[in-house]
Amino acid sequence: MTKTKKLGVIVAVDGPVSNVGMYEMTNDADLIWFGDILTGPKIGAFLTINQNDIKIIASVMTEKVLDQQNTIKSTEFDNRYSKNSINRVVQIKTCGVIANGNFEVTSSFVPMIGNEVTLTTQEELKIIYSIKNDEPVINIGRSILENQPVQLSINSFFASHVGVFGNTGSGKSNTLHKLYLELFKSNFKDKIFEKSQFFIIDFNGEYTGKDLFNGNSDKKNVFNINTRGNETDKIFVTKKYLFDADILSILFDARPATQVPFLRNAIEAFSNTTSQAEFDFGTFVTGTIKKILTTGNSAIQDSLQEWINTAKKFVQNQQVFDNIDKLTHYGNGSYKIVGTKQFTEKDAYINVGTVDAVSLGKWQYLKLMSNGNSNTDIPSALNEQWIKSSEIKKLNMFLYFQKIHGIAWGKINPEHINPLFSRIESSLKSLEKIIEIKDSISSDYNAINIFNLVHANQEITRLVPMLISKMFYDDQKEIVSGQSVTQTKHLIVDEAHNILNTEHKSIGDDWQDYRMSVFEEIIKEGRKFGFYLTLSSQRPADISPTIMSQIHNYIIHRLVNEKDLRMLENTMPTLDKSSYQKIPSLGKGEAIITGNAMQVPVFVRIPKEGKKNRPNSDDVKLTDIWV
Missing domain, CATH: 3.40.50.300 (P-loop containing nucleotide triphosphate hydrolases)
Structure with a gap:
């Protein structure tokens, strides 16, 4: 005796979709068949189409009934409740084929009118849900309808x-x-x-x-x-990835037309200059203020005070700025050192175009020249702060001085750039807290x-x-x-x-x-x-x-x-x-x-x-x- 439960026969085929005329009106959700509990022909369930030795597996899409004895739709001769009046038709869609003990998705076999349809057996379900014997697998759960391991x-x-x-x-x-x-x-x-x-x-x-x-x-x-x-853990990041212009532009919410170009140029300069073995940050940025003092009115007048205020922001020993705070600007673009007997009235000026002619004594008096005594002049104080700062703080310092350099000679508009720096300050403060920069992260x-x-x-x-x-x-x-x-x-x-x-x-x-x-x-x-x-x-x-x-x-x-x-x-x-x-x-x-x-x-x-x-x-x- 066969162990398959016969349900009906294919009565129509339309591509992968077929209609099954059912032998009876059975509507049980589950059926016990030779000791196995099989899923009834409900929506989503598998059915087997038998075609010689091939078993075509299909899933139920829809079901409906046809009144065989009331084809003219007459209410006068309504026999829908008569014996054998109603036939059940199930619509199924082909999913694949079981051949030689394996399930595969293929279009080599299609249902044909007259093929008999049976309930899919437990053995067939195991083949459908299983992976090839030599394939490593994990179990994720069980199928909802058939309760088979998936x-x-x-x-x-x-x-x-x-x-x-x-x-x-x-x-x-x-x-x-x-x-x-x-x-x-x-x-x-x-x-x-x-x-x-x-x-x-x-x-x-x-x-x-x-x-x-x-x-x-x-x-x-x-x-x-x-x-x-x-308290927070730190993420290990290489310098290459953190100090990327695209990434920082997003972090700082930089505007593409006015702020992104500045960031790109500043970060490129940061990477190129700070990677040099003998890089001296104090001497590097002091070059900007020396240029401001010797280019007269070609530099924006407020840029001198901006530079001093920025340097004070990063230097702990504020006394190094005592003398430079006494500089006075004159209308012809020159600056005068006032309040000291060290220079005569004539010698107290720093004039336009004299960057190489300014005496060493003037630079030393203003503390813009390193005297070899750590933290008693502006370049040394800035460089000392630079050396003990983290990479993120170094970037913050560098960006501030790059802003002043760009604004001083009108390369960038302060109205466009200043709003960016309030976001830089906040963002880098957050970064400093959660990022640790390393040369390599392979072991971290x-x-x-x-x-x-x-x-x-x-x-x-x-x-x-x-x-x-x-x-x-x-x-x-x-x-x-x-x-x-x-x-x-x-x-x-x-x-x-x-x-x-x-x-x-x-x-x-x-x-x-x-x-x-x-x-x-x-x-x-x-x-x-x-x-x-x-x-x-x-x-x-x-x-x-x-x-x-x-x-x-x-x-x-x-x-x-x-x-x-x-x-x-x-x-x-x-x-x-x-x-x-x-x-x-x-x-x-x-x-x-x-x-x-x-x-x-x-x-x-x-x-x-x-x-x-x-x-x-x-x-x-x-x-x-x-x-």
Whole structure:
């Protein structure tokens, strides 16, 4: 006796869609058949079309009834409730074929009228949901309809760009953690931590628990970034990536037409001059004030006092400015040293065009020439402050003096530049708190690295994801370029809409948002270099269409917003219409997995881990608070 439950026969074929005339009106959700519990022919369930030795697998799309004895639609001769009057017709869509014990998606076999349709057996379901015997897999959950284990191929899934999307409370945080938890528990865990690195950008502090990602405390670093309190971890960054004109322009919110050119020139000068072995900052910037004093009215009159005020800002010993504060400006563009008997009336002037003719005694009296006694003249005091400053403070000092140099001779407009410096002051203060600059970062990051930004201010929240993403991506490119991939990096961004929002695609008329360019390059080119991106978001419609179109595998939880659903419909060619229509009705922890790693879209229930080993994203129970 056959062990297949016969349901009906193909009565119409229209491409991949076929109609099945059912033998009976059975509408049981599940059927017990020879000891197995099989899923009934309901929407989303699999059915098997038997064509000789080939089994064509199809999923149920729609079902309806036909009144065979009332074809003229007459109410007078309405026999719909007579015996054998109603026939059930189920519409199905071909998913793939089971041949030689394997399931594959192919168009080599199509249903034909007269082919018999049966319930898909447990053995057939195992073949559909299974991966080839020699393929390494992880278990992610169980199928919703058939309760079959759902496996993901490690190679096909994790060597790709992944999107996890769903409304708040749908279970996407748990899914994101579950994916990598199962990977880190696999038989490859030792080599994973040796050959790969994982960087998790956590905007809400959900993944910082010590037991998350299977503990692995010796393989995990958590960077708690706090710009609001006194205690914070520091992110290790190379000077090359922090002092990049494009990155700093975004951090300082520089205007493209008036402020970005100044920043580019100043940062280029900073890199070129400060890298010299014998660089003396005090002597370097003192050259500007000497030039102001000897170029007369060609320099803006206020620039002298601006230079002095800026120098006072960075020098602790204010006495070094006692003599230079006594300079008096004369209408012919000259300056006079007053209040001292050291110079006669005639000798007290510093005249136009005399930069090389000014006596050494005048420069020494004004303390603009180093006398070899540390911190008792302006150049020495400035240089001493420079030497003991961090790289970020050095940049701040350098930018201030570059501003004065540009304003003094009208190269830049102070009305355009001054607003920028209030933002520079604030931004660099935040950077100083959370960034540590190093020559190399290869030994400072572990296999798992979590960047917790829940306590970071907005400018740092914008900067850090872009900065570390570009830094690690470029590092991976440099390692792999021209060679085979022997190690990988995986960037995981939770709440990705925070930084990949298309509303901020461009700033001004021609200024391309650098942040978007970085991530679009990663998702377009990263795969060939062994750099993989995983995005999680509750608003996929807010993410750049370019980025969405390059995602290879999707895990979709419940979404109800029409814009989000439309975005997914346009970017997921592997999702059929009936599966797409189920997205708004998915329950908590339920999802559809589709993409290159899956032969067919799979409805799966992803279990929660124990309370200690899952993200901090559980719903708040108000009654527990109010007890």
